[in-house]
Amino acid sequence: DTEVTQTPKHLVMGMTNKKSLKCEQHMGHRAMYWYKQKAKKPPELMFVYSYEKLSINESVPSRFSPECPNSSLLNLHLHALQPEDSALYLCASSPEDTGRETQYFGPGTRLLVL
Amino acid sequence: QKEVEQNSGPLSVPEGAIASLNCTYSDRGSQSFFWYRQYSGKSPELIMFIYSNGDKEDGRFTAQLNKASQYVSLLIRDSQPSDSATYLCAVNGGGANNLFFGTGTRLTVIP
Numbered sequence: 373d374t375e376v377t378q379t380p381k382h383l384v385m386g387m388t389n390k391k392s393l394k395c396e397q398h399m400g401h402r403a404m405y406w407y408k409q410k411a412k413k414p415p416e417l418m419f420v421y422s423y424e425k426l427s428i429n430e431s432v433p434s435r436f437s438p439e440c441p442n443s444s445l446l447n448l449h450l451h452a453l454q455p456e457d458s459a460l461y462l463c464a465s466s467p468e469d470t471g472r473e474t475q476y477f478g479p480g481t482r483l484l485v486l
Numbered sequence: 487q488k489e490v491e492q493n494s495g496p497l498s499v500p501e502g503a504i505a506s507l508n509c510t511y512s513d514r515g516s517q518s519f520f521w522y523r524q525y526s527g528k529s530p531e532l533i534m535f536i537y538s539n540g541d542k543e544d545g546r547f548t549a550q551l552n553k554a555s556q557y558v559s560l561l562i563r564d565s566q567p568s569d570s571a572t573y574l575c576a577v578n579g580g581g582a583n584n585l586f587f588g589t590g591t592r593l594t595v596i597p
Contacts, residue, residue, distance in 0.1 A: 403583055414574055414587035415530065428584060462529055469583040472518045472537060477529040 375399070376478035378463050384484045387453060393481045395446040395463030401476075403469035404446040406438060407462040409480075415462055421446060422469040453485045488513040490577050492588035500596050505562040507591050509575030512556070519551055519558045520576040523569075524590070530574055534560065565595045 376397045385391050395404065403422045407415035420428035421440040429438075435457075437449040446463055460480045466473035489512040499505045507521075518537050522530035534549040536542045536558065542549045548561040558577075562569055575588040 405583075414589055415585075416587075417584060420584065460529075466583055472578065473583050474520065474532055474535055475583065475585060476532065477522075480529045482527075 376463055376465050376476055378461075378478040378481050380481055381479065382482050382484075384486065385450065385453065386486050387455075389453075390449070390451045392450065393448040393461055393463075393483075395448075395465075395478055396444055397465040397476075397478075398444055399465065399467075399476075400443075401465035401467050402443060403466045403473065404440065405464040405466075405475060406446070406448050407464065407477075409460045409462055411459075419448075420469060427469065450483075453483075455485050458483055458485045488516075488577070488579055488586045490575055490586050490588040492573075492575050492591050494589055495592040496594055497591055498594045498596055499565050501565060501567060503565050503595075505565045505569065505593055505595070507560040507562075507573050507575075507593065509558045509560075509577075509588055510556055511558070511575075511577045511586075513577070513579050513586075514553075514556065516556075516577045516579050518578040519549070520578070520585070521547075521549060521558075521560045522574040522576060522587075524572045524574055526572075533573070562593075565593075567595045567597050569593060570595050 406418040409415045419438045439447040463478040464475040521533045536549040572590040
């Protein structure tokens with residue numbers, strides 16, 4: 373079962389709100405990822421967690437704060453977002469982060485910032 | 487900056503024809519190559535991966551890799567209307583599992 377789940381499916385928030393996106397996988401994967409995808413653009417990597425430690429932060433603004441509470445869960449905390457942050461946020465996981473691993477994507481959270 | 491380039495299309499083929507999708511990449515150290523299919527409003531779904539030069543077949547799909555030319559392609563035989571989607575080429579460099587995506591090719595299969 374190659375399933376990654378994400379909640380919520382849709383989120384509307386104001387620029388002063390604080391919200392969190394949640395991602396979960398039960399495949400025993402040790403690497404998890406957050407991507408941002410704008411309309412008609414490819415996914416852009418934001419963060420990589422490997423063995424519950426942050427290994428890559430692609431110069432993402434501090435209003436996005438990732439958290440990996442355990443090996444199955446990945447959160448993305450959102451605070452003081454801007455309208456241009458509206459996008460599809462994708463979570464993915466892979467067995468390891470060795471460079472040859474297939475990444476499996478969740479269904480995404482569609483975020484609208486007003 | 488690692489670059490992955492695809493013809494954005496749209497590519498239109500009649501039902502039953504072969505669709506050919508192409509991708510080039512800039513980093514010679516790239517080790518693994520992936521094709522994802524993405525329907526409008528949905529997340530990317532893995533179609534194929536390939537690591538070695540040559541062809542790899544899976545059902546109606548064939549991935550082709552030529553590392554010397556830094557070129558990877560996806561052939562879809564007997565194209566179906568349900569194959570209509572955006573196809574994303576993704577390349578992984580050495581080291582950490584950082585995927586670089588092309589901009590995608592939009593494929594339309596005409597019934």
